[in-house]
Amino acid sequence: MKTCIANGTIVTDEAEFVGDILIDGETIAAVGKGLSSLADQVVDATGMFVLPGGVDEHTHYGSFGGLLFDTTAAAAVGGTTTIVDFAPQARGETLADAVEKHARLAKGVCCVDYAFHSMVMDAAADLPAQIAQLPRHGVSAVKIFMAYKGTPYYMEDEKLIEAMMAARNTGVTMMVHAENPDIITVETRLLLAEGRTDPINHYFARPPIAEAEGTRHAIRLAKFADCPLMVMHVTVKEAMEAVRDAFDQGQPVFGETCTHYLTLDTSYLAKPNFEGAKYVCSPPLRPKEHGKALWEAVAKGWLTAVSSDHCAVAGGFAAKKRGMGDFSKIPNGCPGVQERMGMLWAQGVMKGRISRQKFVELTATAPARNVGLEKKGQLTPGFDADIVLYDPSYQGTFTVADSLAGLDYIAYEGFPMAGRPDKVFLRGRLIAEKGRYVAPAGLGVRLRAKPYARAYEAFSPHAEEYTF
Ligand code: DUC
Ligand code: ZN
Numbered sequence: 509m510k511t512c513i514a515n516g517t518i519v520t521d522e523a524e525f526v527g528d529i530l531i532d533g534e535t536i537a538a539v540g541k542g543l544s545s546l547a548d549q550v551v552d553a554t555g556m557f558v559l560p561g562g563v564d565e566h567t568h569y570g571s572f573g574g575l576l577f578d579t580t581a582a583a584a585v586g587g588t589t590t591i592v593d594f595a596p597q598a599r600g601e602t603l604a605d606a607v608e609k610h611a612r613l614a615k616g617v618c619c620v621d622y623a624f625h626s627m628v629m630d631a632a633a634d635l636p637a638q639i640a641q642l643p644r645h646g647v648s649a650v651k652i653f654m655a656y657k658g659t660p661y662y663m664e665d666e667k668l669i670e671a672m673m674a675a676r677n678t679g680v681t682m683m684v685h686a687e688n689p690d691i692i693t694v695e696t697r698l699l700l701a702e703g704r705t706d707p708i709n710h711y712f713a714r715p716p717i718a719e720a721e722g723t724r725h726a727i728r729l730a731k732f733a734d735c736p737l738m739v740m741h742v743t744v745k746e747a748m749e750a751v752r753d754a755f756d757q758g759q760p761v762f763g764e765t766c767t768h769y770l771t772l773d774t775s776y777l778a779k780p781n782f783e784g785a786k787y788v789c790s791p792p793l794r795p796k797e798h799g800k801a802l803w804e805a806v807a808k809g810w811l812t813a814v815s816s817d818h819c820a821v822a823g824g825f826a827a828k829k830r831g832m833g834d835f836s837k838i839p840n841g842c843p844g845v846q847e848r849m850g851m852l853w854a855q856g857v858m859k860g861r862i863s864r865q866k867f868v869e870l871t872a873t874a875p876a877r878n879v880g881l882e883k884k885g886q887l888t889p890g891f892d893a894d895i896v897l898y899d900p901s902y903q904g905t906f907t908v909a910d911s912l913a914g915l916d917y918i919a920y921e922g923f924p925m926a927g928r929p930d931k932v933f934l935r936g937r938l939i940a941e942k943g944r945y946v947a948p949a950g951l952g953v954r955l956r957a958k959p960y961a962r963a964y965e966a967f968s969p970h971a972e973e974y975t976f
C-alpha cells in the first residue's frame with residue numbers, strides 16, 4: 509500500500525519546501541514533487557507543516573514512580589512517535605535483566621516505537637562488565653546519578669570512573685545526572701531544621717551551584733577517563749556553559765535540556781495550596797534568567813536536544829502530597845511527553861527563539877542521532893514513515909482535560925497552543941488525529957539503539973596512533 513502526503517510544507521533540520529512524501533508500507537519511499545500519481549491513496553497536507561515524528565530521548569515510564577506504557581497515547585497525540593525510556597534497575601538485578609524486564613512491560617502496550625536507556629540504581633561490583641553487555645540488548649546509553657546520596661542510585665567517583673572507562677571501551681554513551689550530592693544533603697538538612705518544608709524549598713536545597721559544580725566535576729572525570737559524555741537535563745547557565753566550553757576545547761561533551769526548563773520557572777514551585785509540588789522534579793525549575801540562557805543554547809547548538817523527562821508520578825497530585833511537611837519527600841517528576849512538541853513550537857518557533865529547522869533538529873533529528881536510532885527522526889527515503897502533519901492554524905490552550913497522560917494535572921495548564929498535530933503517522937499508519945488517539949493500543953515496536961552514537965562521532969580513543 510502506497511500513500512502520498514501531498515502538498516504540505518516539508519520541514520527538515522536543514523530546509524523547507526512545498527512537496528510530497530511517498531510512503532511505501534512502513535517506509536518513506538520518496539520525497540519530492542508530483543508523487544501523488546504513484547500512490548494508492550493521497551492525504552492532502554495543504555496548509556500543513558510536514559514534520560518528522562518526534563523522538564523523545566528521555567522518558568520515565570515506570571521509573572521514579574512514573575505511570576507505565578499504557579499511558580503512551582499521550583506521546584502519540586503530541587506528535588512524538590518514538591520514546592527512549594529509562595529502564596529502572598531493581599536491587600540485585602543486572603542492567604541487562606532490567607532492560608529485558610522493562611521491554612516485556614512495553615511489548616504490545618506502548619503506542620509509539622520505543623528504545624531503552626539503562627540507568628544504574630544498584631551498582632554491583634561487576635558494573636563495568638554489565639555496561640559492556642548493553643549494546644547486545646539494543647541499549648546505547650547508561651545513566652549514572654551523581655545526586656541522591658544515601659540511596660542506591662548515588663554513585664561515588666571511584667565507581668563512576670570505572671563505569672566511564674567501561675562505557676568508553678564499548679561505545680556506550682555515558683549519561684550523567686550531574687548535581688553535587690553533598691550540597692543538596694547539607695542544604696536540605698539546614699532548611700528542614702529551620703522548619704522550611706514547602707515545595708519551593710526543593711529549589712533552595714538544589715541551588716544552581718550544585719548543578720554547576722556537578723557538571724564541571726563530571727566533565728573533568730570524563731576527561732580523565734577519556735569518555736564521551738552526555739549531560740542530561742541541563743538547567744542552569746553555568747552548567748550549559750561548562751558543556752559548551754568543554755566541547756569547544758575538543759572534549760566530546762554534549763547536553764540536552766527539557767521543555768519545562770525552557771518554559772517554566774521557579775515561581776511555579778511557589779504556587780499556593782501545595783500546588784508547587786506538581787512541579788517538583790530534579791534538577792528543579794530555575795529562575796527565568798537560566799531559561800533565557802537555555803534558549804540561546806538550543807538555538808546555537810550548544811545543547812543538542814529537548815526532551816520531556818516525562819515522569820507522570822502515579823497517583824497525581826495526591827501522591828505529591830506525601831511530601832506535605834517535608835519537601836524532600838515529594839516524589840520527583842514532571843509530566844510533559846504530550847506537550848513537548850507543541851510547547852516548543854508555541855514558545856520557541858512562534859516567539860522567534862528557534863527556527864522551524866531547529867525545531868525539527870531538537871525534537872526529532874538530533875535525539876535520534878544522540879541515541880543511535882538509524883531510521884528515526886528524518887524525512888528521508890529509507891527512514892521509517894513517522895510523520896506529523898502540523899496544523900499551524902489551530903488555536904487552543906493546553907489543559908488537563910485533553911491530556912492522555914493519566915494524571916489529574918499537567919505542567920502547562922493554560923499555556924496557549926499555536927497549532928497542533930493534525931495527523932500523526934507511525935511507520936505509515938495513522939495513529940492520532942486532532943488530539944485523539946485513533947489506532948489500537950500497543951502498535952509500538954522495540955527499537956535497537958546502536959552503540960558509538962553521537963557522542964562518539966568525533967572521537968577515536970586511539971587517535972594518537974594515527975598522527976604522523
Ligand atoms: N532525574 C531524571 O532525569 N528524571 C527524574 C528525576 C531525576 O533525578
Ligand atoms: Zn536525572
Ligand code: ZN
Binds near residue numbers: 567
Ligand atoms: Zn529523567
